[in-house]
Amino acid sequence: MTRFTAPGVATLVLDSEGLSRWIERDRRTAALIEAARRAGARLVISANTVLEVAHPKVDRPRLRWLLSQVKVEPVSQDGAHKASALLIRAGMHGHQHALDATVVEAALRQTHPVVVLTSDPGDIDRLSDHQVRTIPV
Secondary structure (H helix, E strand, O other), rough: OOOOOOOOOOOOOOHHHHHHHHHHOOOHHHHHHHHHHOOEEEEEHHHHHHHOOOOOOOOOHHHHHHOOEEEEOOOOHHHHHHHHHHHHHOOOHHHEEEEEEEEHHHHHHHOOOEEEEEEHHHHHHHHHOOOOOEOOO
């Protein structure tokens, strides 16, 4: 069993790889999410993450069910401006990192401490200026 290694974490944010692995029933990811829930953490994703995981072979019923289990944070005009500012501060280009920036922007709005389950821990660390913790998937 995977131990959730972030005691006191209030919020667990999933990026697209975290959500994809949860959809695919990856054991490690499922164990991390379950441990976070047992620890009382809220589960959150950015609305853009839904777009990122969409493809013809995704299990749509499972995706809908999983989305009912999490808080889906909208990407507003203000949020887009804040995500853009994160990109600029980090010296990163929107074309390659825009969706990561919206994940970080949503994460920064959550009750801290926040952990992001991600395939891009370096990018998330850089965009968040290490204000959130990352767990690589």
